[in-house]
Amino acid sequence: MVRRGKAAVHEPTTARGQRTRQKLLDGAEEIFGEEGFERASIAAITGRAEVALGTFYVYFPNKQAIFSELLIELGRALRRRLAEATRGLDTRLAVEEAGCLAFLEFVQSHKNFYRIVRQAEFVDEALYRSYYQGLAKSYAEGLAAAVEGDEIADLDPETVAYMLMGIFDFIGMRWVLWEGQLPPEKLLQDVFRFIRGGLLRAPGGR
Amino acid sequence: MVRRGKAAVHEPTTARGQRTRQKLLDGAEEIFGEEGFERASIAAITGRAEVALGTFYVYFPNKQAIFSELLIELGRALRRRLAEATRGLDTRLAVEEAGCLAFLEFVQSHKNFYRIVRQAEFVDEALYRSYYQGLAKSYAEGLAAAVEGDEIADLDPETVAYMLMGIFDFIGMRWVLWEGQLPPEKLLQDVFRFIRGGLLRAPGGR
DNA sequence: ATGAAACATGAATCAATATTCAAGTCAACA
DNA sequence: TGTTGACTTGAATATTGATTCATGTTTCAT
Numbered sequence: 185m186v187r188r189g190k191a192a193v194h195e196p197t198t199a200r201g202q203r204t205r206q207k208l209l210d211g212a213e214e215i216f217g218e219e220g221f222e223r224a225s226i227a228a229i230t231g232r233a234e235v236a237l238g239t240f241y242v243y244f245p246n247k248q249a250i251f252s253e254l255l256i257e258l259g260r261a262l263r264r265r266l267a268e269a270t271r272g273l274d275t276r277l278a279v280e281e282a283g284c285l286a287f288l289e290f291v292q293s294h295k296n297f298y299r300i301v302r303q304a305e306f307v308d309e310a311l312y313r314s315y316y317q318g319l320a321k322s323y324a325e326g327l328a329a330a331v332e333g334d335e336i337a338d339l340d341p342e343t344v345a346y347m348l349m350g351i352f353d354f355i356g357m358r359w360v361l362w363e364g365q366l367p368p369e370k371l372l373q374d375v376f377r378f379i380r381g382g383l384l385r386a387p388g389g390r
Numbered sequence: 391m392v393r394r395g396k397a398a399v400h401e402p403t404t405a406r407g408q409r410t411r412q413k414l415l416d417g418a419e420e421i422f423g424e425e426g427f428e429r430a431s432i433a434a435i436t437g438r439a440e441v442a443l444g445t446f447y448v449y450f451p452n453k454q455a456i457f458s459e460l461l462i463e464l465g466r467a468l469r470r471r472l473a474e475a476t477r478g479l480d481t482r483l484a485v486e487e488a489g490c491l492a493f494l495e496f497v498q499s500h501k502n503f504y505r506i507v508r509q510a511e512f513v514d515e516a517l518y519r520s521y522y523q524g525l526a527k528s529y530a531e532g533l534a535a536a537v538e539g540d541e542i543a544d545l546d547p548e549t550v551a552y553m554l555m556g557i558f559d560f561i562g563m564r565w566v567l568w569e570g571q572l573p574p575e576k577l578l579q580d581v582f583r584f585i586r587g588g589l590l591r592a593p594g595g596r
Numbered sequence: 597a598t599g600a601a602a603c604a605t606g607a608a609t610c611a612a613t614a615t616t617c618a619a620g621t622c623a624a625c626a
Numbered sequence: 627t628g629t630t631g632a633c634t635t636g637a638a639t640a641t642t643g644a645t646t647c648a649t650g651t652t653t654c655a656t
Contacts, residue, residue: 196602198603200653220512222427223428223512237606238604238647239603239604242603303512337587339584340577343577343580346563347557347560347584349560350553350559350561353560354553354555354556355549358526358552371546384587400632406632410633410634432615441634442636443615444615444637445633448633448634453615598654599655600653600654601653605649608648610644610645612644613640614640615638615640616637616639617636622631622632623631623633
């Protein structure tokens with residue numbers, strides 16, 4: 185029999201438990217997004233979730249645990265969405281464009297997404313890195329294949345992955361986060377033109 | 391006569407005071423970088439600065455004030471450095487390359503820079519935005535001139551500014567922050583090739 | 597129907613720390 | 627050298643909030 189230092193934190197077995205746990209995750213996403221990790225109090229989270237304070241500790245051992253779970257969940261959801269949005273597209277540029285749009289739309293429907301990811305740098309640095317490393321890795325694989333197939337210029341795939349993530353991140357910040365809307369179509373076209381130019385066989389030396 | 395709710399927080403008039411205030415700013419940069427705003431305690435800051443706890447409140451009214459001042463200082467220092475590094479260059483692409491390198495080097499010598507900027511989103515959101523908006527504005531002006539002079543493709547300058555900032559930000563994170571070094575020359579060349587491709591007259595429709 | 601798991605509750609504990617303040621120390625000038 | 631304003635000190639205050647726990651309540655298999 186395993187002895188634990190603390191009361192066991194169990195996965196809920198009943199439907200009621202599942203619901204409560206989910207309410208806590210939802211509340212936490214909102215509160216963390218609004219206040220940031222440190223200023224988010226457990227009381228605020230349970231308040232938003234409409235459960236009592238103590239209930240929190242039935243499902244999570246501490247504040248950091250629910251945050252980390254949230255980050256993992258959001259990362260998974262984003263990647264699922266991206267895979268879905270780009271499935272079956274046959275040119276790399278089409279993948280980029282669809283992926284960019286899906287990303288921006290995802291952010292728009294998870295406004296607290298950015299803020300949670302950024303907090304993560306201070307809350308759970310290892311997880312923060314693996315979030316980006318994971319994204320970059322699968323991104324780079326797709327790019328490497330496109331390089332292989334001579335579809336795009338021969339640039340280091342990981343480097344390109346980080347550049348593209350940076351572009352999307354900042355465009356998302358500027359428009360979705362600050363203005364609450366997708367960038368106007370005209371600007372989105374400029375984003376795509378820029379990326380297209382960068383990915384296609386670029387001019388050689390200076 | 392102006393009445394204040396609190397004891398006046400004065401700028402130091404003597405050299406000793408100047409030194410002490412600066413020690414506090416330096417200590418704060420380190421501690422904020424290491425711990426993040428919320429977890430950074432005033433005691434830790436004064437400890438690092440080697441002054442007594444109470445001394446802090448002689449120079450700053452509260453924790454947020456020193457943080458904001460730090461962000462403003464760092465922003466200023468970065469822009470000064472960028473202006474210096476790109477002064478006199480005559481092609482836009484040369485400006486981009488020199489600016490990119492100067493940025494990465496700046497980050498390397500101010501390791502806590504990133505973390506402070508990112509914390510800012512939660513500590514002083516207005517200042518955080520104006521930090522990026524200020525950078526983007528002067529960036530966009532340079533780009534607009536290059537578009538005007540038909541040196542680069544006709545893309546929305548502000549959009550391009552955010553894309554480039556995103557690229558630099560992520561490359562800096564991946565290499566300088568995570569590896570503690572500038573990207574290998576080979577990768578830097580790929581970054582420049584990508585940017586060159588994006589900025590030059592990009593292929594039209596798909 | 598009923599007893600045992602599961603689940604829910606919120607007052608109490610306990611540590612951390614931002615900020616204040618009353619009492620010193622220093623440096624320079626008259 | 628005595629005086630004064632500038633500067634420094636660190637103990638005391640006051641609040642906040644994470645976490646615990648003893649006590650109810652609900653669910654459901656039998």
